[in-house]
Amino acid sequence: MSISALVRPRPVHQAADLLAAYLPGSFFFSSARGVLLADGVHAHVRPGDGSKALAAAEALAAARAAGLPDPVVAGAVGFRPDAPSSLVVPSVVRRADAASEVSAPGAGSGAVWTAVPRPEPARYADAVRRALRLIGDGDLRKVVLARCLELTSDAPVWVPALLARLVRADPAAYAFAVDVTAPGDPAPRALVGASPELLVSRRGTTVVANPLAGSAPRSGDEAVDRERIARLRASAKDLGEHAHTAAQVAEVLGRFCVDLEVPDRPEVIGTPTMWHLSTRITGRLADPGDPACSALGLAEALHPTPAVCGVPQAGALAAIAALEPEDRGYYAGMVGWTGLHGDGEWAVTIRSAEVCARTVRLFAGAGIVEGSDPAAELAETAAKFGTLLRALEVEEAA
Template sequence: MSISALERPRPVHRAADLLAAYLPGSFYFSSARGALLADGEHARVRAGNGAHALAAADALDAAAAAGIPEPVVAGAVGFHPAAQAALLVPSVVRRADAPTDVRAPGAESGTVRTVTPRPGTAQYTDGVRRALERIGRGDLSKVVLARCLELTAEAPVWVPALLARLVGADPAAYAFAADVTAPGDPAPRTLVGASPELLVSRRGATVVANPLAGSAPRSGDEALDRERIARLRESAKDLAEHAYTTAQVAEVLGRFCVDLDVPAQPEVIGTPTMWHLSTRITGRLAAPADPACSALGLAEALHPTPAVCGAPGTGALAAIADLEPEDRGYYAGMVGWTGLDGDGEWAVTIRSAEVCDRTVRLFAGAGIVADSDPAAELAETCAKFRTLLRALGAEDVA
């Protein structure tokens, strides 16, 4: 009597083993929910007009019919609604518990040769002022403006070591590495990062979203950090910024859920470099079998949230296109996985970089609202760069 693929016991792996086995070209994703390492390409998921969830459902059905055990769709989608995507059904998937036993290699200092800001600091603060003029006219309520640092290293950047340092620094983060190589790239390109922000996860009929908006740098001094947390909780500017995001996420999930729990006040959560206002929204799906209610379908419906775009979305997208000189690529997009049953987990691709040979492109953004101060918003982006710069051994270049 044969045992079906779904009835076979899963191999047991340690998260540290999966991380050690990662090589460029693989897909890695870990969170407090667990770790996943995917290799090979059974099928590429291609969709027009951003309809990735339907294409993914078809690809998963075909993979199951072809005998792929417990198939998943994994990868990343860029920021813009019609942006590039790198989604596939891997040939092999290994899973482990959440990473807690990672020993990461130390960062090599002095390996960054050049740093090119796009835009420069003066141009960025000028962009914030221009955004404030639009907000003052009533064109929009919030817009997230990002800036880029392009780093050139002395030698090709070894992504497995960079990923291990990111996971080791914050095992609870949504850590990821996805191949996003595009035609014309001179070498393989990898999207790698450690995001604090869950876009959406699904287990059965239960969905969770955890938008973050409103931030303060972490100092490392316990007394000063207590003060910053207290100020963040009471900041009218940050609370307003957060409210735009929470309201939209709740409105979108409400279309799919019969029950939705939205806390009245945000909490404050911390990463090694930042404090963030956080609201954990939970719901129960009305139609879990609908491909639109898969983890990827819900992620598509939510993306991009005001946390990385603005409000209203159409006006914010137009402002970003006008005020940001550098295309975001996969920054502020989404990365994760969805299984045959619709379950999965997708994170917002912040605290991320695109690595191609010796070149590393980092992005960081700040939410601009009526009370924003250009210098403070610039300082916020500098603080957010620290996650990747620290892992690269180049924390002093921002």
């Protein structure tokens, strides 16, 4: 038998077909780099208290030895250091080039929704004022405070339709759906979203991170949006908030890279609901064979960035635990995949929701720094809810 007869061509799929093939329990991740759909569980990755990257590398090597042709570790990691993770080596992986166009999903469900904010808006504004006092006392320089919106439908939420609407609304986003069912859940639980923020990507020796911090709502009126973009670019408060995040991301990646490019000033990027200050940081790895330099290893080192936590990190984590009444779970964690040789992509788990039967829990956060205004931060979180509320067709709930 010839060598060529042993080589099977890699299947070619269309992005729209993979999106249509997604069913609850699958892993879906799409970006400008491409689409990955994974099914089944070959092995669970259980790092315990150790390195997730090392546990992933061991699981990938074992899967390859067992004959998996394209093993990856895929899943999600929660926000806090002790938060749960849902990482697996799937049995089957399919890939496609990035989606250029996605057909519209069917008509909306016509569901009737009830919404419960946690905490109430007035209590969130009070938490912002308490955070400002901590900042004024010198205990913190920045802390990101999130709030939750719990929605209940009169019928079970169909996650594939929700995912399709998110991808169609913003094909450039990091769209994802991950099974995060936990013991005690009354039904399967899915983490689904469309994040604008790349935590880290690796391809060969090249790594890219794209932190976002400093935001303004998008109005839909061209003149108003031009004014908001200009104001965001000139805002000392937002530029300072962004600088905290970009500096820490660059410092962490600098530990692993021999070359690092960090732009002097951020750009402004847009989503259908928001404008964000953005810095795209690129580097070249010093030791790409080290598991710590895998996409997951780099993500583990970066997480949580000041974009979702604060500065200093330990103080911000303590303030979040004291000021937020709801546990974030997977919100503001990370979601993505890593392959056998370390390549992969991980996004920050924002613009996301956890869906379980008829219940949907959304989170949105705002960075609190000196000069923050409680009413403005409340409005920013309301605008950030918009991505999921539009996809759920319950925009008015915010």
